[in-house]
Amino acid sequence: MNEMTEPGYHYAVMRRAIERIDAAGGAALSLDDLAAEMNMSPAHFQRLFSRWVGVSPKRYQQYLTLGHARALMRERFTTLEAADAVGLSGSGRLHDLFVRWEAMSPGEFARRGAGLTIAYGFFPSPFGEALAMGTDKGLCGLAFTDETGREAALADMTARWPEARVVEAPERLAPLVEAAFAQKGEARLHLIGGPFQIKVWEALLGVPSGQVTTYSEIARAVGHPTAVRAVGTAVGRNPISWLIPCHRALRKSGGLGGYHWGLPVKRAMLAWEAARADARA
Structure with a gap:
């Protein structure tokens, strides 16, 4: 083999x-x-x-x-600049993977997924089994099932776009998922969320791999410096884990904070990225 x-x-x-x-x-x-x-x-x-x-x-x-998150805050903290982090540039780079995204319009989001067909499938990943979901424009969901189980993860994700037609079709998503986890090629994303959520997710895309930021930094980057709690909620609602790197958002104290798919997954992602960054230095 x-x-x-x-x-x-x-x-x-x-x-x-x-x-x-x-x-x-x-x-x-x-x-x-x-x-x-x-x-x-x-x-x-x-x-x-x-x-x-x-x-x-x-x-x-x-x-x-246990002290790794605090070390990241001391040594690899990123101050986000709004112009760079939320520039609607439509592209970002994660190691050797080119990430291109398109955001849903507010009107489309208000329709709660009506008219959309979303394919889904389950795939192996370095961080446990992944549930991938996507439209014809790209991946719109990436979740991890080890903590919740398949049924709960799928129910969680589909509830975000309740009017969409959801079909099991892993073959449609396989090339994008392979690129995402092999870290090579191009991954297309379809950001399906409200305007504020999308701004937060775009800011997350501006955090370099191997570095971290805080919820308050993200709030400043999206132009709402007092909306730290709302930012935390939007980070937690990120539907495209790993590629939209909500795992890089930490508390000011250096605490890991929460992670929708389980803290072991977040620790593994941060450790993987830090190790890769050091290896490339």
Whole structure:
């Protein structure tokens, strides 16, 4: 089997490894023990892990310590500028992935998805099973099911656009999902939300990978500096997790804050991005 052409296998190994490292709660795990739990030789596991993350399993464990979020706030805090973060430029870059988005008009949002056909499917990902949803314009939803289960995640997402026609058609979404998690190529997004929500999501797209910001910084970036609570709500309602990086929004204190699909997923995403950023430096 060629792991580089078998994303299901590749992601399943990474998900299990991340879960195991996260469950250790900061305790060091040896390469031999981790590899044995993945049913691999130490050399093969280290090679596969390092290819995906960019650093060794030992180095990666340091990014999942309880103090990692506070370290990010000290060392990689981003001050968002409204002109840059909410410029309606329609493009952004996440590593080697080019993200192009189109926002729904307020009138379309008011119709609650009426006239839209939304395809959905379940896919393996490095952060657990993902539920992907999309229109003919691009991905409009990306959720993670490990904490909630498939049925609850699908009900949560479809309730956001109650008048839309929802059909199971994973083949329509597979190329976009593969690009999203392989971090190469282009991912098209269709932002379906209210005007304020879309401004917040666009601001999130302005936070570079490997860096973090705060809810108050996002509020300033969208021109509503006192609306921190409303910003937090909009961040929590982000329908396209990972690609619209709500996981990069932290509390001023350096606390992780919440995450709609589970804090273990948020920790893994932040650790993955920080490790990749350091590997590229």
